[in-house]
Amino acid sequence: MTVLLQSLISGILIGGVYALIGIGMTIIFGVMRVINFAHGDILMVGMYLTYILFSTLGIDPFVSIVITIPLMFLFGAFLQKVFINRMLGAHPQNQILLTIGLGLIMSNTMMLIFTSDYKIISTSYSSESFNVAGISISSPLAISFLITAAITLLLYWFLLKTNTGQAIRATAQDREAAQLMGINVRRMSILAFGIGSALAGTAGALISPTYYIFPQIGGIFTLKAFIITVLGGMGSIIGATLGGIIIGVAESVSAVYISSGWKDVVVFVLFLLVLLFKPAGLMGKPRM
Amino acid sequence: MKSTFALIRTTAGTSPVATALGLAVLAGLFLFPSFVQSPYTLHIMILFFLSTIQGEAWNIIGGYTGQYSIGHVAYFGAGAYTTMILMQYKQIPPWYGMLAGIGVALVVSLIIGSICFRLQGPYFVLASIAVAEIMRLSAINLKDITNGAEGILITEIPVFKIGNTVVTDFLSKVPFYYIGLVIALVTILVTWMVQNSKLGYYFQAIREDQDAAHSLGISLPIYKNIALALSAVFTSLSGSFYAVYIGYIDPSTVLNLDISVQIVLVCIIGGIGTIWGPVIGAMVLVPLSEALRSDLIAEMIFKTGLTSEGSAIGTFLKENLAHAHALIYGILVVVVILFMPDGVLGWVKKLTVQKGRG
Numbered sequence: 001m002t003v004l005l006q007s008l009i010s011g012i013l014i015g016g017v018y019a020l021i022g023i024g025m026t027i028i029f030g031v032m033r034v035i036n037f038a039h040g041d042i043l044m045v046g047m048y049l050t051y052i053l054f055s056t057l058g059i060d061p062f063v064s065i066v067i068t069i070p071l072m073f074l075f076g077a078f079l080q081k082v083f084i085n086r087m088l089g090a091h092p093q094n095q096i097l098l099t100i101g102l103g104l105i106m107s108n109t110m111m112l113i114f115t116s117d118y119k120i121i122s123t124s125y126s127s128e129s130f131n132v133a134g135i136s137i138s139s140p141l142a143i144s145f146l147i148t149a150a151i152t153l154l155l156y157w158f159l160l161k162t163n164t165g166q167a168i169r170a171t172a173q174d175r176e177a178a179q180l181m182g183i184n185v186r187r188m189s190i191l192a193f194g195i196g197s198a199l200a201g202t203a204g205a206l207i208s209p210t211y212y213i214f215p216q217i218g219g220i221f222t223l224k225a226f227i228i229t230v231l232g233g234m235g236s237i238i239g240a241t242l243g244g245i246i247i248g249v250a251e252s253v254s255a256v257y258i259s260s261g262w263k264d265v266v267v268f269v270l271f272l273l274v275l276l277f278k279p280a281g282l283m284g285k286p287r288m
Numbered sequence: 289m290k291s292t293f294a295l296i297r298t299t300a301g302t303s304p305v306a307t308a309l310g311l312a313v314l315a316g317l318f319l320f321p322s323f324v325q326s327p328y329t330l331h332i333m334i335l336f337f338l339s340t341i342q343g344e345a346w347n348i349i350g351g352y353t354g355q356y357s358i359g360h361v362a363y364f365g366a367g368a369y370t371t372m373i374l375m376q377y378k379q380i381p382p383w384y385g386m387l388a389g390i391g392v393a394l395v396v397s398l399i400i401g402s403i404c405f406r407l408q409g410p411y412f413v414l415a416s417i418a419v420a421e422i423m424r425l426s427a428i429n430l431k432d433i434t435n436g437a438e439g440i441l442i443t444e445i446p447v448f449k450i451g452n453t454v455v456t457d458f459l460s461k462v463p464f465y466y467i468g469l470v471i472a473l474v475t476i477l478v479t480w481m482v483q484n485s486k487l488g489y490y491f492q493a494i495r496e497d498q499d500a501a502h503s504l505g506i507s508l509p510i511y512k513n514i515a516l517a518l519s520a521v522f523t524s525l526s527g528s529f530y531a532v533y534i535g536y537i538d539p540s541t542v543l544n545l546d547i548s549v550q551i552v553l554v555c556i557i558g559g560i561g562t563i564w565g566p567v568i569g570a571m572v573l574v575p576l577s578e579a580l581r582s583d584l585i586a587e588m589i590f591k592t593g594l595t596s597e598g599s600a601i602g603t604f605l606k607e608n609l610a611h612a613h614a615l616i617y618g619i620l621v622v623v624v625i626l627f628m629p630d631g632v633l634g635w636v637k638k639l640t641v642q643k644g645r646g
Contacts, residue, residue, distance in 0.1 A: 035410045086626060092409055093356045097556060098625045100358075100549055104618030112615065219545060223421065226414050261429045268418045268425075275407055275415050 006135050007256040008249060013141040015248020016148040017203050021221060022228030022240035023155065024199030030172035030235035031192035034084060034095045038103035039200055040222030044215065046072055046201025048110055050208045054121050061121055061208050062143055068205045069198045076197020080190045088189070103218060110215040119213040126209050144206035151202060152241060155195075159237070168192055172235060200225075227271040233281025242282060317469055321462045330461040334533065336574045337468030338526055343554035343566025344475040345522035348482060350552065351561035353515040354495030355405075358548045359416030362400065362423050363393040363520040365543040367527030372440045372537050373433065381446045386528040393524030394517055396423075401513040408498070417545065424543035439538025464533050471529060475522045479563050482518070491515050495561070523551075546614070553617060557624055559631030568632050573617075580613040 021043060028036045036042075046068055053064040083102060087095050128139040159165035170178040171188040179185050203221075211217070228247050232239025247267060254266040274281065321330060342364070349355050370392045371385035380388070404415040427434045434440070445458040456463040482488040490511045493501040502508050531537045550573075558569030590602060628635040 035414075083622065083626070090629070093413070094625050094629055096356070096358075096410065096413060097552065097621055101618045101621030101625065104549070104614055105622065106618075108615035108618060223417065227418075230411075230414065259429075262425070265422055265425045265429070268422045271418050272403060272415060275411060275418075276403060279407060279411060 002134055003256060004253070007252045009135060009137060010141065011249030011252035012245055013137070013145045013248070014252065015245035016145040016152075017206050017244075018224060018228055018248050019241045019244025020148050020151065020199050020203040020206070021225045022232060022244045023152065023237055024196035024203070025225040026229045026232065026235055026237055026240040027168075027172075027192050027199075028196040029229065030237075031168060032084065032088060032189050033092070034088070034099070035092070035226070036193075036196065037096055037099040037222055038079075038106060038218075039196070039225045040218030040220060041103035041106040042072070042076065042197045042218075043200040043204040043221045044110065044213075044218040045075065045106055046204030047208045047211070047213045047217070048114065048119075049201065050205040051119050051121060051213050054208075060123065061205055062147065065147070065202050065205045068201050072201025073194040073198040075201070077190045077194035079197070080193035084193060085186060085189060103222070107215045107218055114215065116215055121208050121213070123209050138210070140209040144209075147206060148203075151199070155199075156237070164191065168195075224267075227267060230271065230279075230281055231274050233283035236281065236283035239281050239283030318466075321465050327461050330465050332574060332578055334461065334464050334468045335578070336570050337465075337472040338530055338533075339550075339554050339570035339574050340472045340567050341468075341475045341522055341526040341529075342551045343558065343569055344472075344479050344563075345519045345526065346551045347479060347519075347555050347561065347566050348491070348522075349512075349515045349519040351555055351565070352482065352488060352495060353491040353512060354498075355512060355515070356413050356552070357404075357416040357516070357519075358413050358545070358552060359400070359418075359420035360519070360523050360551050361543055361545060361547040362396055362416075362420040363523035364527035364530070364547055364551075365420075365423055365427065365539075366393040366396050366520075367524030367529075368531035368537050368542040369427065369434060369440075369527075370524075371528040372442065372531045375445075375532075376440050376442055379446075381448070382528065382532045383448065386525060389524045389528045390521050393520040393527075397516045397520035398513065401509075401516045405509055405512045405516075417548075420543070420545060420548060424539050424545075427539040427543055434539070437539060439536060439541070441536045442532075443535075445532060445535075458532075464529075467529060468533075471522075471525055475525075476563065476567070478518070478522070483563060487511075487514070492561075550617070553621060555631075557620060557631055559633030562631075562633050565631055565633050572632065573620075576616060576620075577613040580616060 021039065025036055025039050028034060028039075049068050049071060050061045050064050053059040053067060054061055059067070079102060083098060084095070087098050123140070125139045125143075129136045130139060130142075131137070157165075159169055167178070167183045168188050168191060170181065170183055171185050171192075175185055178188070200221075224247065228243040229240055230243075231246060232241070232243030247270075250267055250270055251263050255263040258266060320333065324330065342360070346357070346360055349357055367386070367389035370389035371382050374380040374385040374388055375382055400416065400419050404412050404419065407415050428437050430436075448456050448458070448463075458464070482491070490501070490506050493504070493506055494508060494511060498508060527542060531542065554566050554569035554573055556569070557572050558567065559565030624631065630638070
């Protein structure tokens, strides 16, 4: 029972970060109907940014997100303005290839700069854990979960309560109608890609104390981001939040009860089942 | 490049001169190993054939039928693994193993097809990737069959005999050159046959408007599965060929998603849904990535005098450019998608049309 509870809790904690990745992806999809195949690579850029800040200036990874978030936002806005905006009306497959190409450029540029060696950010609390009622909880995971929760709440508030947030949601619901209402949809697209990238970059920063950092790590997270967004329903933020936690739990429970080698297979099978039997995802129609 | 354009015209069936040129190129390709002995040149040619086979194979499902599979590495890996496992553990020679590989790839394609073709557009892309990843992870985990992440290394290939005459012992690159050439030619021929048959028209109808095609009585699941199966057969062949040629496979080389992307890239760069597109794509990509790998580009930069070999940038380039061949892939994809979405072939066509008008 303790084992089950233990794996459930660590699944939920890591699921929080997954949710952040998924929400970023789902916002981008919602506003632009573009599936961002570079999402994991953007996360990887966030990890390296955190690594640079940590190794040169000694800034703690969890503190460094105050720098990472705006920088990654600008990076995403740049990508959108220079590349993706040109492709908005194009064939979806070409959009996919474009983002794959951008991802390749990011991961290989990082490889040129940092080589493919594994980098580690070792903080004093990297392997620390504390006990709650006999269940041990990893400190970095717990901290990152708290930060994730705060960011998610802030994002919900931004999208629901502010004018800009509502404009983004309107664009996601109906691009043309939004345009007719005087919303600058191009600007909203840039904002959306910026926010999506900032979220992915933040997720990268948050997991950097517990993961190896290397240029090819992005692929794994791009796939996870898909699975989470499809599971939750493309374009649904609540869905992505739920999806992230479900995937986190599915991974950690199957790692304990099946084997850690097969845990990703379990996730992929889950993904295929969702695609087949509930392609709209848990939260039904795309909405934000 | 000149010869390729000659070939293009041959297929258009215009002048006898072009036909003669095409035949001359063909003869040249068959005689090539008797003039060029350099193993490295032959190696590049073999890689070029491999790339062509993969590109043409993907073209059938991606280019003609419009179903962008980014999981084609599944069939490549199926061919490679089946052939290698049979050869290493059951002593079955690769020319039978290759056929078994095709069989396995067909089964895999039917399974993938029956699952993934219920989905459209981006969902199909995602599902195809998921299936390929499941195969990669299974190859890592099923250690008893695949030897896990360590992979399979073959030390020698059995001698190929007909009756008692030794045809080849596979000791040089020449037999591989001819096998590659023949498979590539067969793949091109099959693509040509598909393009000019009723089957090909069905495929293209599905690509252009799948609902319209369906309402005209074209069974979507049947024809999509046929296209995928055809594509899988040749992709699997390329996998078997690659495995035997290189002599070593592991999940991260023959089941890596990057291979799927490379296969698609060959088509995109050359021109999707055309017979010669993948050939041209392979012609661009293979020499380019080899030039990067062998530091030719770095040396060219030194020769132009932009930076010297001794300088800090020079040493950096020399050390790292070889690892960055995928960076060029990325840049190529972005440039091609943004500026010539119909590939080199479409771009050239557009230029000639503009010239004709002006």
